[in-house]
Amino acid sequence: MIRYYILFDNYEQGLALHDLLDAAGVNNRITPAPAAARGSLCCGMSLLVEPDQIERARAVIEEEKAVYHKIVPLENQLRSKRDVYC
Amino acid sequence: MIYLDNAATTMHKPPCVTDAMIQALTSLGNASRGAHEGALQSNRLIYRARRTLADFFGCPESEKVIFTSNSTEALNIAIQGTLRKGDHVVTTVLEHNSVLRPLYRMEQECGITLDFTPADARGCIDYEQLAHLIRKDTRAIVCTHASNLTGNMVDIARVGQLAKEHGLLLIVDASQTAGAVPIDMEQMGISILCFTGHKSMMGPQGTGGMCIHGEIEVEPLKEGGSGVQSFLTRQPREYPTRLEAGTLNGHGIAGLLAAAEFINETGIDVIHTHEMALTRRFYERVVHIPDVTVYGDFEATTRSPIVALNIGDLDSAIVADELAYSYGIATRAGAHCAPLMHKALGTGEQGAVRFSFGYFNTPDECDEAAEAVEQIAQRMHQ
Numbered sequence: 264m265i266r267y268y269i270l271f272d273n274y275e276q277g278l279a280l281h282d283l284l285d286a287a288g289v290n291n292r293i294t295p296a297p298a299a300a301r302g303s304l305c306c307g308m309s310l311l312v313e314p315d316q317i318e319r320a321r322a323v324i325e326e327e328k329a330v331y332h333k334i335v336p337l338e339n340q341l342r343s344k345r346d347v348y349c
Numbered sequence: 350m351i352y353l354d355n356a357a358t359t360m361h362k363p364p365c366v367t368d369a370m371i372q373a374l375t376s377l378g379n380a381s382r383g384a385h386e387g388a389l390q391s392n393r394l395i396y397r398a399r400r401t402l403a404d405f406f407g408c409p410e411s412e413k414v415i416f417t418s419n420s421t422e423a424l425n426i427a428i429q430g431t432l433r434k435g436d437h438v439v440t441t442v443l444e445h446n447s448v449l450r451p452l453y454r455m456e457q458e459c460g461i462t463l464d465f466t467p468a469d470a471r472g473c474i475d476y477e478q479l480a481h482l483i484r485k486d487t488r489a490i491v492c493t494h495a496s497n498l499t500g501n502m503v504d505i506a507r508v509g510q511l512a513k514e515h516g517l518l519l520i521v522d523a524s525q526t527a528g529a530v531p532i533d534m535e536q537m538g539i540s541i542l543c544f545t546g547h548k549s550m551m552g553p554q555g556t557g558g559m560c561i562h563g564e565i566e567v568e569p570l571k572e573g574g575s576g577v578q579s580f581l582t583r584q585p586r587e588y589p590t591r592l593e594a595g596t597l598n599g600h601g602i603a604g605l606l607a608a609a610e611f612i613n614e615t616g617i618d619v620i621h622t623h624e625m626a627l628t629r630r631f632y633e634r635v636v637h638i639p640d641v642t643v644y645g646d647f648e649a650t651t652r653s654p655i656v657a658l659n660i661g662d663l664d665s666a667i668v669a670d671e672l673a674y675s676y677g678i679a680t681r682a683g684a685h686c687a688p689l690m691h692k693a694l695g696t697g698e699q700g701a702v703r704f705s706f707g708y709f710n711t712p713d714e715c716d717e718a719a720e721a722v723e724q725i726a727q728r729m730h731q
Contacts, residue, residue, distance in 0.1 A: 340663055
């Protein structure tokens, strides 16, 4: 399954968008930026957004003129424990 | 949460640190600004902190214990304050960006030259190679005491001997070891020791410092208020005033002093033994798990309490996220601001998941973390 990672140049940009998405009711979660997605943005945070929420997230970004680096779709490498056992 | 990111910062502090900071917040004036009771209270506390830390690190002159906001600031002062155009510096691939970036900047803008001591597959440096890198124009060796990625320690006494033989400055980054293992500048031949207060020292963030051994001229990075010699147009030359422009973090230093006293009362050997036992316990469990690769030298007699690993080819960020999200275990993924060490280990792309243990961790927490690693490794094949 594809998941979307929104990448940032720093944590401040990420936390700002996280607040905006939360306020708009868009499900998102702060997560370490995966190596496959981050390139030179090594070590940063990202916002993880599921496919059914990504268009809403893009709309919030557009409307609020939120600053971010890029949005990267990635195949999920690992099904979460919760998905497996619950 | 099981907190296993102590190499980033110790989240659980001794209660005396909290108490000392609360007390300081309601009782300290500004040190070296005036002679009323509030200012003197602050002066006395900072004076006591200098003396305690001088004893703690074997620094012969307590006025050469300089307070900074962290280890990075101390390293910047040490590196930029001593090196000049034409100087050659020997460092290692184990270094954190707090060493690398100031050195790269000086290489690009100030005309110093650099050589890096390589590491083997376990992340250990070759001391013979380090010695071979020393040239006629070498001015300093800048070296970490322990890798913040693998936990491997550098034999600083051996490097110190080398520095002494060649008349070099030895600047040591003790970010991962101050408070975790005994450090004696005199015995180890360290010229400038840079430390942070919020990791193994168990003090508050925003604290750290540098200890200068002997007659070394370190130029300040910043100039400004000193509370003394106000009509001088430049920063006073006397230590510690020379390197401490602006109001000190008295409240933080109160916490740092309490933390150092806690370590002294508990015994640094007791703390080190506990942390090594946790590290070894976790390592022994995870090293045998199929698909798990552990980095670092675990045959060494002593090390920093870190176990860095990967599970198969899983992205380290995905593993750390899974540990946090599904198991409530806090670790650190990615490159850990140690790009050369990752390149040397071949983990530049994948990063690594770093588990780092502290005095307040328990054996049960190690077991839970190892169990989580095992489960994730098993699920890779489901």
